[in-house]
Every structure is written in C-alpha cells, then in structure tokens.
Amino acid sequence: VSELERIARLRRIFGGARPPLTLGIGDDAAALTVSGTLVASVDAMVEGVHFERAWLSFGDLGWRATQAALSDLAAMGASATAVLSALVLPANVSDADLAALAQGQAEACASVGAQMAGGNLARGGELSITTTVLGMAASPMRRAGAKPGDGLWLAGDVGRAAAGLAALRAGRDDGAIAAWRRPRARIEEGLRAASVAHAAIDLSDGLARDASHLAEASGVKVMLDRAALPDGEDALYGGEDYALLVAAPAPIEGFRRIGRCQAGQGVWLDDEPIEPRGWDHFG
Amino acid sequence: VSELERIARLRRIFGGARPPLTLGIGDDAAALTVSGTLVASVDAMVEGVHFERAWLSFGDLGWRATQAALSDLAAMGASATAVLSALVLPANVSDADLAALAQGQAEACASVGAQMAGGNLARGGELSITTTVLGMAASPMRRAGAKPGDGLWLAGDVGRAAAGLAALRAGRDDGAIAAWRRPRARIEEGLRAASVAHAAIDLSDGLARDASHLAEASGVKVMLDRAALPDGEDALYGGEDYALLVAAPAPIEGFRRIGRCQAGQGVWLDDEPIEPRGWDHFG
Numbered sequence: 001v002s003e004l005e006r007i008a009r010l011r012r013i014f015g016g017a018r019p020p021l022t023l024g025i026g027d028d029a030a031a032l033t034v035s036g037t038l039v040a041s042v043d044a045m046v047e048g049v050h051f052e053r054a055w056l057s058f059g060d061l062g063w064r065a066t067q068a069a070l071s072d073l074a075a076m077g078a079s080a081t082a083v084l085s086a087l088v089l090p091a092n093v094s095d096a097d098l099a100a101l102a103q104g105q106a107e108a109c110a111s112v113g114a115q116m117a118g119g120n121l122a123r124g125g126e127l128s129i130t131t132t133v134l135g136m137a138a139s140p141m142r143r144a145g146a147k148p149g150d151g152l153w154l155a156g157d158v159g160r161a162a163a164g165l166a167a168l169r170a171g172r173d174d175g176a177i178a179a180w181r182r183p184r185a186r187i188e189e190g191l192r193a194a195s196v197a198h199a200a201i202d203l204s205d206g207l208a209r210d211a212s213h214l215a216e217a218s219g220v221k222v223m224l225d226r227a228a229l230p231d232g233e234d235a236l237y238g239g240e241d242y243a244l245l246v247a248a249p250a251p252i253e254g255f256r257r258i259g260r261c262q263a264g265q266g267v268w269l270d271d272e273p274i275e276p277r278g279w280d281h282f283g
Numbered sequence: 284v285s286e287l288e289r290i291a292r293l294r295r296i297f298g299g300a301r302p303p304l305t306l307g308i309g310d311d312a313a314a315l316t317v318s319g320t321l322v323a324s325v326d327a328m329v330e331g332v333h334f335e336r337a338w339l340s341f342g343d344l345g346w347r348a349t350q351a352a353l354s355d356l357a358a359m360g361a362s363a364t365a366v367l368s369a370l371v372l373p374a375n376v377s378d379a380d381l382a383a384l385a386q387g388q389a390e391a392c393a394s395v396g397a398q399m400a401g402g403n404l405a406r407g408g409e410l411s412i413t414t415t416v417l418g419m420a421a422s423p424m425r426r427a428g429a430k431p432g433d434g435l436w437l438a439g440d441v442g443r444a445a446a447g448l449a450a451l452r453a454g455r456d457d458g459a460i461a462a463w464r465r466p467r468a469r470i471e472e473g474l475r476a477a478s479v480a481h482a483a484i485d486l487s488d489g490l491a492r493d494a495s496h497l498a499e500a501s502g503v504k505v506m507l508d509r510a511a512l513p514d515g516e517d518a519l520y521g522g523e524d525y526a527l528l529v530a531a532p533a534p535i536e537g538f539r540r541i542g543r544c545q546a547g548q549g550v551w552l553d554d555e556p557i558e559p560r561g562w563d564h565f566g
Contacts, residue, residue: 027359028483031322031423037305038314039313042367042401072311084415124331124332130403130413132367134321142306
C-alpha cells in the first residue's frame, strides 16, 4: 500500500483529534491548545540494542516504547497530553506488523489519557521507534532539589524487568517477563508526588545509577535501606523498570520508603558506598 | 567518554536554557512556558535512505536534518521555539563527528531563533537523526482550506535540491549542491503567509506530489503555470527543496505566483493534468 494509505490506516487506529488536540495525524504538524508549563521529552528503542523481535510482539513493542518515553513525563510530575512517533521500518516489517505496533502505541496512549498526535514513517535497515512525549506540569520535578533529611520513596518495582529480560534471553518462562514487555509509566504517581517531592527521577538505567544522578544533581548522599529492597543484584543494577524514585519530606500515596537523603555524596547501601554502574548505551 | 560527559559536551555546544525554555538539556525532560496553539512535528533522516555520508559533512547533516524538520513548522505558519534531537549513532561516528553534527544543529536552531531543548542518544547500526520541532502559531495553516480563485504562491526554489543531489551522485561540482546540503526552513515566510493564506504545504516530496496533497485536502484543482517555473523535470518532481507553497487570495511578500486554484481536482500544468508522482519512502 502507498504511504498515504498507510497513514490513513494509522489514523483509524489512533482515532481523531479531541481537545486539547486541534490537529492530529495527517497534516504537516499537530496542533494543540496549551497554557502553562509544557514538558517535552524524546526516547528511542533500536532493534538489536534495546530489544530483539523474538522477545516481544509488535503490540508489546509499541506499548513498551511508548511507556518508556512517557516515564520521563512521570519523572517531571507532568500529565501526558500528546505523543509523536517516528518509525524506521525495514522491508521485513509487514503492514500487519505496523498495525499491531500502532495498536500497542494506542493502548499505551489511552492508558495515560494521551493522544497520538502525529509522526513520521521512514524506510531503513534497522527497526527503531523514536517517541516524543508532550505533557503539562504545574511545577516540574527535577533531579536537583533533594535535601538532607528527605525520605527516598519508590513507586513500582526494581529488578523485575531485568529478571524478565534474563528469562527471555535464556528462553525460560517466567512471571517477570511481563514486567519487561509491558512496563507502565507512573504518570499518576508522578502527579501525586509533584506537590510534595523535592526531586525525582525515573528508573531506566537501574536504581544505583539513577539514584546517583539524583544524588549528584541535588548535592546529597543517597542512603538505600537493604531491608526495603528485593534481594539480588537486579534490584540495584537492573534497568528498564520505569519505576519512579522521589525525594520527599513526607509519605506519598502509592510510594514506599526505600531510604533517605543525607549531607554528603554518592549512593550507599546501608553502611557501604556502592558503584553507580548501570546500563550505558555507550559503555 | 561516558554518556554523561557526551551530554555535558552537547550542553556546551547548545548553550543554556533561556525563556521561554525553563529547563533544557540534562534533566529527564525539557520544560517551556507556553500559551496558545502549540505546533509539533517530527522528521527523521536515515543514512542510506535520505543521505550518504560522502555527500555532506556532519555539520551539514545536523543543519539539514534540523531545517527539514523546521520546515513543517513553516508550513503551519508557526514560529520555531524548541527542538529535540534523537540520534542513533553507529560505533564509527566519533566524538568529533557528534560535536560537528551538534554544531550544525545549533546553527540551524539559531537561524530561526529556536533552542535545542533536549534529546536522546542511542547506539545502533544505522546512523539516523530524528528531530522533533515545537513552535507556536496564532492560526495554523493547513493543507485544507484553499478556495477556487486563490493564487498559488511559492517561497523558495523548486528543483534546485534535486539538481544538487544529482550532482553529488555523479561526483560533479555544481552550484546547486548547497541547495541540497543547506536547505532553509521558510519560517519567516510562513509567519507572513499565516494571516493571509487559505492553505499551505512545504515542498519535501516535489511540487507535483505536494501540490496534489494540497489539492486533495482542499478539494480544488491546482493549475501550475509552466512559464512561472524553471525548465526541466526537477522543478515538478524533485524533492527536498523545503520551499513553501501557499494558496492565498492576494500577494505575500517573499512569495511569487506560480499558479492558481480552480474548482475541480488534481494538478495541472497549463492545460494538461500531471501525475502526482514524487519521492515515496515506501514506493
């Protein structure tokens, strides 16, 4: 089918524009009515780097790429308004595959009340999904701002996605596989945290690494409680959980306490400093 | 160097955030203060599909990818506010190459008064640059809206980029090469047109093809004047000029008349209908 017909099919999957979106898929750009602080982020998933097709369906891939991008909005305490999707499609991705991928994206958008507003289709040798997310935040949370005395609070799991990925690589059936295939951006938890938390980050590169980013940006020492975390290395170093970590002076519904912030620097597990190693595309 | 150091270097090239951008490169997302109609678009350039490295420098590539994406804002009659860049970088792209690419992007942003607000770096086997552009439009132009009796007005060249690309492929030196390597989004012309024009589109796939999109969306027949166009096939079918085509009832500064709209359908060159063939990634 032609590129125009492909776009018409995608428009049917994603549905028509509704407020605040005034122009959606099919024009040169999307348009939306906005007032306040717009938050914008972009994230890419590349075949062979971030996933293998054997590990998930095209529907899972669309869901996962979209939720991973939306997680950056959660980290800012933003709502999710609109999503743009740029796909690079090798010749061996069929029209049915594309429709399944779009369906997964549509479900992910619907799960947080966002709309797919537009995108781009390009041919290429390597399958990739680059997702731009737009949302609104009354007062964006940042990595900087945590204070000594703040509690460290977690919404979501740590290490589950890594366990699921290990199972997929090993060809084992495991309940954790769904955690890797079907992550969930913590938009609601982020919105709840935004009025209370001093700092926040989403966990894409593992707790140790991402906590070190928060510690460094805030100029504090992050103290993790071993007893509050699951056993095993994955809890500290496993990436792609898209859990939400915030520093806040008081409890927040949906978050559990896993540590605290002190004067100093670095990330500590009980009384020992830990290396902030994690997943680095360029490592 | 590490991913964090790479991002720090990019932040130095792009500079710090200034209003309306309140958070730029380095947090989980960018934040900007907005009020009105936000226009958003995304565009990708993939090595081997849209360019070969032999044809342009990394600086040209950054400029070209950014201007091509910005051109969609021009087509909407929007200003250019912020840009996000998602790069997939093969191992054979050096840190110096990345810096040169970013410098080209920074120059392109500066040329229209936009800021690089954030992005994503990923490893991959195939070099690609996916650019998200955000701007504001008082009243966005669309492909739909042209009326019988409107003049058809052009800002920029048609066929020059295709001639430049042909010269590059053939290894010839040619003045048109700069038109392909260094296109310019017609942001100012789009802003001038927005209050007058009934419809607009930017020319990425060639005049014949893009005029047919405008004709179809508007439900009009587009009549091109052969005498107003350069000689040769490239003027009709050459893509990637990023010129701006608008349907308007009156002249607009910076635009020249190349035809008119009538009741009917399709694209005509003087008294003959022409095929809307053009460049199709999926052709």
